[in-house]
Amino acid sequence: MAYSTIRSWFATGMLLIVAVLFAFPAWAQQQGDGHIQVTPGRLPNAREGKNYFEALSFNVVDLPEGVTFEGFAKIAFSFSVVVDPLPTDGDVGIDPSLIGLVCAADANGMGSISGKPRDGTGSVFGQGSTTYILFVHVKYFQSDKNDQVYLSAVIELVIEAATTSATSSSLDAAVEGESATISDIPYVIVPLKVLTSADKLVADGASGLPKGLTLNSDGTISGAPEPGSAQSLPYEVKIWYHVVQDSPYSYWYFPSLTLSLYVVAPIGLGSADVPQISEGVSYDPIALEINGGTAPYTFDKVTGLPPGMSISAEGVLSGTPFCGAAEHGAYNVTFEVTDSTNPNSISKAFEFTLHVSGPMLVIDTALLPNAIEGVSYDTPLEISGVIASISISATGLPAGLHVAKLDGRWGIFGTPQLGTSGGYAAAVTVTETSKLESGASASHTVTKTLPLNVEGSGSDTNGLKVLNNFLPVAQVGEKYTPTLLRASGGSEPYVFSASGLPEGLTLSGTGASIITGKPDDESAGDYAVIIAVSDSSGTTASVALALNVAPAISDPIDSPGPSLTGIGGQLMGSAASSCSLDALSANAWWLFVLALVFAFARRRAC
Template identity: 35%
Template sequence: MRTIAWLMGAAALFASGVMAASLNIAIERDSLHAMETQVRMMPFRINGGTAPYAFEDENEGADTLHTYGPWPSWVWVEPTPDPDQFVLVADIPDGAAIETNVNFNADRNRGTHFVKLGITDAAGNAGDAHVNFYIYETVRLETSRIPTATEGYAYNTNVIPLLEAGSAGVAPRQPRAPFTFEAITALPDGMTMSPDGAVFGTPTTGTASGSPYMIDVEITEYYDQSSNHRFSVVESFEFVVLAADFNLLTTTLPEGEEGVEYPPTQLDMEVNEFEYFTFQATGGLPPGMSLSEDGVLSGIPYCGGAEGSNWRIDVNINAYASELSDPVTVPYAFELAIAGPLLTIDMAMLPTATVGVFYRESLLADGFSGEVNWRSSPLPSGLSVARHHAVGWVIEGTPYPGAEGGYAIALTLEESDSYGSHSVTTSVAFNVERPYTPGTLNILTTYLPPAREHEKYTPVKLEASGGSGAPCNFAAEGLPTGLEVINGGSGGSWIIGTAWIKAGGQYTVVITATDTVSGEQTSSALSLLVLERESSAPETPASVKPFDTAPLVGAAAGGCALNGSDSLAAWVMLILVLALASRRRRTVQ
């Protein structure tokens, strides 16, 4: 749309030219600044002449700066009812800034037309006026559309990137100063246009019914910072608002399997009135799987897929109303089940080692198919984790003197394949004993029966033999929340309490006995299982004899010594417990 403007201002009237007799031409300005595609008018008056008047343009060498040439074809004189009053009209075409016979200033992106206006009156008196037309390249639009918006979704776009200034065939130029924008016609409810051209807001419900909107925008550009040197054009933009109508067609996903090619599955989405949509997984995909931009889920679930199942896959679906519009992003979550063996460590307690005696015990696990690697928390001095081609992974070595005692060993098994890795960690009980020496302090308690969440635990008496024969004080590390050790002097030491809710699991409890007379200490690690409230307790091994019924000798009941036959029975029961713990285990190669 062209803007018609009169060139006005406070400048004094300009009289110019060589006059014959008394003919005088009074024109408001000797120069006109305008933009291509505008129509500009310059009133002027002829004084001292006799109507009618004749007008002509003179060629004085248009190719030379500051020499005056013929009128451009788009300039003419219009009469008014006053016979001495006229209007110089400039209907400036696109491309006028770079026409032939124009002095073009590339720095200012403007061309200058130097025009000489010759006038002769009825009496033969003559005069002329010189007018300079400074023509600036117009603002051009790459599009007449504002990117599409959607009801109820926040929107923010900018008109400025859609604008390109420069004449046809000429490289785009930079604006002389920032553009300013003003929406002349109303935007949809909820939307606003800022002076810098940003269209933002959230279209309200119902605005789609009035779409498309034709928005007239006045675009103003300054060729300097003076308010008298600005150009404005009004352009119409189409603005479409769509109703949000999304329908997810895919609601369930086929189950996958670790290490097996997943059947490529298309996620389907119906998005009315939108041209196209894309998919983007933002989290939750199992390693080895991917989601393409067009919504195809595929790949090979990695070796830890079953452990993470069910997987929550978060997906953004980006709906585009057009190639120019920003996407409307709708988040969805899909659930994916992956089947496969669960990686488990099949040990709760390791066989006892002896100081100075070579030890080797295989590490047992199940549920793996990829490469495995074992590691542990610090082991007793002299022992380490190693791998042997013949027997697989083991703990081996010779415990050093001073390494005796009970340990809670954290064993970690890591499984990996070409797509990823995962690991499990468990705490196992491990004891290192000294070579048998009569009178040495030893803990006789070798079994802790299972506890159950939120139920009172059957008290377990803690006992020891050897030492000075005086009562021992006991302490325990690693008990589940709710259980504790109490020391009652001649009444003995006990584990009592009630395991808290959500305390279920396997625990390694390190029990320490301290001789109350000699101060001698020893420790032993035991495994304790806490059952969830719905779980059933495993049967207590028949070979395990409760020690609180064993006859004591030496000090009073609860002291640190048993007779020889009961001491031998304790060793037999320990061997039976270890035999039971070794069932259903798999050696990791």
């Protein structure tokens, strides 16, 4: 793998680093002069984040002719990353502290290398390890003259990454035609340079990017891949960059990166042929068709399906809609699809509308016959649209009556207790339940409030009763026909009350005896209204009456107002004028006839 030349200028003019991983031995042979021997010649591998210590010893061997060794004066060290091409314009090196190591030596030729390699020092070039060169600079005394001489040697140190896996060489995948910002580019900075907040990474350029994506100077990639840019093989993207140090001002150039970038087609929902389904009927499995992205796909986060149906992780729609699916109306089904694109998967949410047909559960009973105190009562409840098991309950019944299933039929049975005369609003609820394939149950309910009147046994001598026996039909948004409540018996004055009226209707007038108002927009439906009256002695009586509120009549489609109004006015005016002219013509005709008769009579007289 080839890398660009790495440069760095310190304030002192020292050149720091250039280029890419290369074999160690060739460089070592060129750098060492062969007169200094370091033991060991090859250091044991170090590992990121792990303590490291290795003792060193130095010997002077094979001295040049005429040179006699009299002792070490000083031993110094510097590090360099193995690079290619070889530097030709001076020494290159890294301060050991940047790596996390400390080198030490004494005048007796003994030394050590110790410390804990910093995170990232083992994966500088995106590999599982990085090779470093330790330069040993030895200053010693020469015997034949009062002078000091420098010799040097090199040894190799390999720092392994903390994890066995190499740094990712792939960028986050992009989607054709969709905006993307890629900011996790693995730029190589540590340990070659310790950055501060004042330093700035500058991206110099890139090659191999798909059309529509560009490299920004801050080191991110953004844009939207153009249509047609998706392909099965990755784009090989090469990026050049450097770091600008503010103080002292310098440039640090780093190896170019070669990274893989996948561009995939947008994930889409194909034209799945979803047939009409019916509640309670098993649905033939059908695979939802997905295109784009990278197969295989995973389906999850499914919402909105009717109970009894499911979408599997593989995208198969199946099941049996529960018994109340048709009453629900249209189902807005949502789900998410995740593909298998590397290194990052692509997810997209979808939705479709599912319609379920089937019979509607309806309480057909419209009125309940009157009951009588102390007299056995038995009336059936008519239910239609049943496809599963049902149960029926009711609230608001007079004491002595209850809902039960006898001889295979549901109804209201019992005997109203004495003193229960009056009107009741009986709320009948039907619950239908399906057993799902999963073993769970799903149910839905329908409730209808029915008026029920219980007549007295005849022992009441007061005789107070409500005379109204029906209520006019109301209509949403229209003024209700004022309905006077009337009573007889007992002792006046009467005071009325009403419960169960739709929103918008109230009692008004003397003794709250008139139902008036305008039903609200959402009030269409059937109501059981209890009209109660109390007289001056505190005696009360009540009656239950049915009230139907019809939906609002849709407004007619209006044509442009001014022209219609103008024509209407003209038509009405013409009609009025026509009627007036016709009347004048008739009167003139009769005057004309009378004049002829008078003239004829006068002539006879003459």
